[in-house]
Amino acid sequence: MAWNHVVRPIAEVGWTVWDDEARHRVPRTLDQMIDSGRLFCSRPKCPERPAYTYTYNYVTGRRGRVSSQRRHLCAKHAELVCRDYGLEVAR
Numbered sequence: 203m204a205w206n207h208v209v210r211p212i213a214e215v216g217w218t219v220w221d222d223e224a225r226h227r228v229p230r231t232l233d234q235m236i237d238s239g240r241l242f243c244s245r246p247k248c249p250e251r252p253a254y255t256y257t258y259n260y261v262t263g264r265r266g267r268v269s270s271q272r273r274h275l276c277a278k279h280a281e282l283v284c285r286d287y288g289l290e291v292a293r
């Protein structure tokens with residue numbers, strides 16, 4: 203069971219990645235994240251550029267712990283998720 207489905211455009215801010223040579227986290231733009239293959243559409247074999255984040259909550263295990271999941275989706279797959287769950291893209 204999953205709920206709290208939210209689809210929103212990927213924010214440009216806040217990306218950092220670990221740099222092995224510099225030995226600290228360095229800022230990256232969205233384009234750099236995509237170019238380096240760190241960010242991609244979560245749907246299998248989808249080659250499209252991710253443009254949205256899709257987050258939701260779900261229950262794991264018998265104890266019913268609540269986890270949250272974050273996926274990145276291209277425009278087409280974001281649209282499909284919105285249609286499946288009757289969502290509007292959040293601003």
Ligand SMILES: [Zn+2]
Nearest residue numbers: 243248276279
């Ligand atoms: Zn896709």
